[in-house]
Amino acid sequence: MKLDEIDYRILRALQSNGRIQNNDLADIVGLSPSPCLRRVRLLEEEKIIENYVALVNASKVGLDLTVFARVWLTGQDAATVDHFIAAVRRLPQIVECHLMAGDCDFLLRVVAKDLASYRKFQVEDLTRIKGVQSVKTDIPMQSIKLTSALPI
Incomplete structure (x- = not known):
């Protein structure tokens, strides 16, 4: 599917407010409601819009x-990597998992109540996954920017 400027306007508006009513969205992007809804449905069918979620303040x-x-x-090897990926998908504390090129094999973003809770998770869950050799944890001092919006 080739996107045009109206599609990008729809995507930008929905990234800003996923609960916007179709009539309001149509006004913003310069369409009447029916064609606007058709475009949104097509964007969903093509998996350009994958999902709608609530962003919760952790x-x-x-x-x-x-x-x-x-x-x-x-x-x-495929078996080790596949086993790790399957285990990660079952752990709700892991909110992002990236297969990396470079020094480490995976980079995870993990949320926890506090440092003691994370340490418990690391010892009881993460390092017990078959195939995990080592884990190094980086603790950010301050979050400067956290967004799910893509620069489109």
């Missing part, structure tokens, strides 16, 4: 700590 729900964990596996 600290207001008791998750005051975010850490970045660099993980090294015992091997790069």
Whole structure:
């Protein structure tokens, strides 16, 4: 699907407010409601819009700590990597997981109540995943920018 400027306007508006009513969205992007809704549905069908979510303030729900964990596996074979990925998908504390090129094998963003809770998670869950060789944790001092909006 080739996107045009109206599609990009729709995407920018929905990134800003995923709950916007179709009539309001149509006004913003310069379409009547029916064609606007058709375009949104097409963007959803093509998986350009993958999902709609609520962005929850982590600290207001008791998750005051975010850490970045660099993980090294015992091997790069498909079985080891696939096992690790499957295990990560079952751990809700891990909110991002990236397969890396470079020094470590995976980079994880993990949320926890506090440092003690993270340490418990690391010892009881993360390092017990078969194939995990080592974990190094980086603790950010301050979040400067956190967004899910893409620069489109």
